Amino acid sequence: MWREFLGPKARIIGIDLNPNAVKWRDHGFEIYIGIQSDSDFWEYLKTVVQDVDVILDDGGHTNEQQMCSVIFGTTLVKEGGLLVVEDTHASFWPNFGNPSKSSFSNFAHGVSDDLTKFGREEKVTRLSAVVSQVRFFPSITAFVIDRKVATEEARAISNLGMVDIAPDMRFHGSNRLFKFLIEVDRALSNGRNIGESRKWLRIFNPLISLRAFAMPRKNY
Numbered sequence: 001m002w003r004e005f006l007g008p009k010a011r012i013i014g015i016d017l018n019p020n021a022v023k024w025r026d027h028g029f030e031i032y033i034g035i036q037s038d039s040d041f042w043e044y045l046k047t048v049v050q051d052v053d054v055i056l057d058d059g060g061h062t063n064e065q066q067m068c069s070v071i072f073g074t075t076l077v078k079e080g081g082l083l084v085v086e087d088t089h090a091s092f093w094p095n096f097g098n099p100s101k102s103s104f105s106n107f108a109h110g111v112s113d114d115l116t117k118f119g120r121e122e123k124v125t126r127l128s129a130v131v132s133q134v135r136f137f138p139s140i141t142a143f144v145i146d147r148k149v150a151t152e153e154a155r156a157i158s159n160l161g162m163v164d165i166a167p168d169m170r171f172h173g174s175n176r177l178f179k180f181l182i183e184v185d186r187a188l189s190n191g192r193n194i195g196e197s198r199k200w201l202r203i204f205n206p207l208i209s210l211r212a213f214a215m216p217r218k219n220y
Contacts (some may be wrong), residue, residue: 003028003083004006004198007062010028011030012028013029013030013031013032013049013052014029014030014031014032015031015032015033015034015036015045015059016031016032016033017033017034017035018033019033021033030049030142031131032045032048032049036057036060036065036068036069036072037062037064037065037068039068040194041117042068042073042075045076046075046076049076049080050076051076051077051079052076052077052078052081053077053081053082054077054082054083054084055073055076055077055081055083055084056084056086057069057070057073057083057084057085057086057142058086058087058110060086061090061096061147062090062096062097063090063091063096063097063098063100063102063103063104063107066085066088066090067104067105068110069083069085069126070083070085070143071113071125071127073125074130074131074143074145078145078147079145079146079147079148080144080145080146081144081145082142082143082144082145083101083142083143083145084140084141084142084143085104085108085140085141085142085143086139086141088100088104088105088108088139088140088141089139090104091104091105091106092105098165104141105141107125108134108136108141108143110124110125111124111125111127111128111131111134111143112134112136114127114128115131115132115133115134127143129147129150129151130145130147130149130150131143131145131146131150132144132145132147132149132150134148134156
């Protein structure tokens with residue numbers, strides 16, 4: 001299937017834990033026997049495989065295995081390449097110990113969150129210096145590798161030096177209760193007591209819903 005899809009000149013490399021997989025060498029494929037969660041195996045692989053276009057992870061699907069494929073596999077992918085993880089729905093299946101805070105899905109979203117941070121905000125993983133995009137699909141997550149773009153610092157741009165000091169209108173028209181909740185959430189979050197913040201929001205959410213229901217509708 002892969003030979004037909006990628007063409008006769010493609011270098012197709014397979015990694016499997018089952019030693020019987022070496023039989024595919026007779027069909028023109030490079031086969032290496034190892035486990036994806038073994039850092040020593042990845043170090044060995046770097047000596048024989050470099051600058052690949054795409055890595056497709058379709059291994060054991062455990063959180064550890066999928067995360068290791070991304071963490072170690074990105075060192076083998078060339079600029080503009082892809083690292084694709086299949087069967088990410090395992091992050092929500094109990095037989096894989098999920099859902100959990102340490103699921104692969106949460107890991108992938110942590111990498112995605114790093115891309116949206118600005119300035120001195122702390123990065124969660126070192127992949128923020130390697131991955132320029134994270135793309136989510138049904139049961140598949142793809143990481144775009146572009147070290148140059150990933151390491152570029154965000155910078156402010158000016159409109160030819162012209163500055164218009166305008167009033168802050170972000171909360172214009174908001175009701176007082178909603179403003180109060182925003183301030184509570186902001187104050188608690190700044191104190192890094194996120195759980196307490198969420199508790200307050202759960203308390204006031206019914207009031208917000210009631211207020212929104214009672215407000216007159218506008219047609220736009």
